[in-house]
Amino acid sequence: MTTLFDLFDETTPLTGRLAMGIEYDGTHYRGFQRLSHSASVQWSLEKALSRVAATAVRVHASGRTDSGVHATRQIIHFDSPVPRSEKSWIFGANTHLPKDISVRWVAPVPDDFHSRLSALARRYRYLLINQLNRPVLERANVTWCRDPLDVDAMNRAAQALVGEHDFSSFRAAGCRSNTPWRHMHFLEVKRHGPLVVVDIQGNAFLHHMIRNIVGALVSVGRGTQDEAWIERLLALKNRRKGDATAPACGLHFVDSRYDEAFALPQEPLGPNLLAFTGEWSGERAIPDSRMVRLRRGRPRQLTHPEKERTP
Known part of the structure; x- marks a missing residue:
């Protein structure tokens, strides 16, 4: 386990496939994935890493995100075209990144590691501020709900x-996934003073799925x-019968899980609003599931284009 103050190595060159932990405030981005018509986190990362490498770098992510969604542990990988030290990759990238995107760490991984196809689970936290007055300091990364919420009932x-x-009842109309089936590992709703947290982990998520669940x-x-209501809605398998879609600003991508061997x-x-809970990745x-057993045991190679979107 790392600590909050581990020093970055500045002498050992890192080559081959590298994984990175990324944090970003998604307020001003049209999601993680590269777009031709708008700013994206992926474009900013590739531009910064290419500056460090002095040649083009292409990154792959553990999941795509929608406009306005934040991340504290988005995992990406890329194949390093040149040797650079841990400190050079992190400090160099952060020097060229905007203030709302940061590289937290970099680590060498085997060539069969793939940030999306190797992922065993993805975890999100949705934050609601449940109080009468609108929030100020937290307004960009929580959703305000002025009506009292019965968290135990939720x-x-x-x-x-x-x-x-x-x-199906919780997927967006434009969702491009081939199947509406997903495996939800856990879903917990807890209150911490005015903060109401919907903590959810699954193997993958459909477009807008978490925001529709929260709504x-x-x-x-x-x-x-x-x-x-939730059980009835699930059984209907019809998004047209569903509820409101919660705003993007309250959603945070907080973890992507992989085999421990990596x-x-x-x-x-x-x-960081939830740092007091003390839980680590x-x-x-x-x-256990068929997908988890499969991904722990088979070569992890990209065989087809990305087709699924996370919320």
Whole structure:
């Protein structure tokens, strides 16, 4: 496990395939993925890393994100065209990145590592500020809800989504995934003073899936829907029967999990508003499934273009 103050090595050259941990405020970006018509996190990273390498660098990410969604542990990988030290990659990239994107760490990985196809689980936290007055200091990374929320009712209702299900009722109309089936590892709703946190982990997520789940859970918390609403909505398998989509600003990509053999650095789970919980990446066990067994045992190579989108 790393600490918060490990020094970066500045003498050993890193070559071959490298993984990086990335943090970003998504407020001013149209998501992570590179776009021809708008600013993206991927474009900024590739530009910065290419400056460090003095040649073109192409990165791949553990998941795509929508406009306005934040990340505290987005994992990317790239094949280093030149040797650079750990310190050079991190400090060099951060020198050329805008203030709302930061490289947290870099680590060598085997050639069969792929940030998306090797991922066993992805975890998000959705933050709601539940108070009468609108927030100020947190306004860019939480969603304000002025109506009192019954968090216990929300948590009980959410348990209907745990396990492997058809999440058609929670996918966006434009979702391009080939299948609506996903395996939800856990879904917890907790209150910490005015903060209400929806903590969710699964093997993957459909377009807008988490934000649609949160929108439905808020209806339960407000009392406009009963606790069985989530289970009924899941069974309908129809997005047109669904609830509101929660705003993007409250959603944070906080972890992407891989086989322990890759030995990626561990760090406190974000965002920093939740640092008091003390949980670090990798502390929770990943439920066994066919996909997990497959990805732990097969070569991890990109065989087809990215087709799925995360929220």
